[in-house]
Amino acid sequence: MKEIAQEHASGNLNLESIDPTAISSRLYTSDLPDPDLVIRTSGEERVSNFLLWQIAYSELYFSDVHWPSFSRRDLYEAIEDYQMRKRRYGS
Numbered sequence: 633m634k635e636i637a638q639e640h641a642s643g644n645l646n647l648e649s650i651d652p653t654a655i656s657s658r659l660y661t662s663d664l665p666d667p668d669l670v671i672r673t674s675g676e677e678r679v680s681n682f683l684l685w686q687i688a689y690s691e692l693y694f695s696d697v698h699w700p701s702f703s704r705r706d707l708y709e710a711i712e713d714y715q716m717r718k719r720r721y722g723s
Contacts, residue, residue: 633655635658636650636654636655636658655685656685659685659686661683661686666686666687666688666689666690667683667686667687667690668690668691668714669690669691669692669693669710669711669714670682670683670687670690670691670692670693671693671694671695671702671707671710672692672693672694672695673695673697673698673699673702674695674696674697674698674699675694675695675696676694677694679692688722689719689721689722691714691717691719693710693713693714695709695710
């Protein structure tokens with residue numbers, strides 16, 4: 633956001649050009665696709681400011697299993713749960 637503000641202040645970026653694409657292109661993860669599924673382990677049901685912009689339309693899966701014990705079977709359960717969901721992309 634500071635980069636966008638500096639570009640605007642210097643006259644290199646007009647306000648109409650500041651949109652989700654302009655923001656996404658300046659993120660550290662700009663060369664990666666946004667995640668479809670985010671798995672949160674250890675029973676926590678929050679995202680803890682993790683990739684907030686990128687996970688806007690991701691499906692969230694919460695598991696009571698702690699990370700060190702999260703197994704292949706737990707991953708498969710998360711994927712199966714994800715496959716049963718109807719994606720709405722924010723609507």
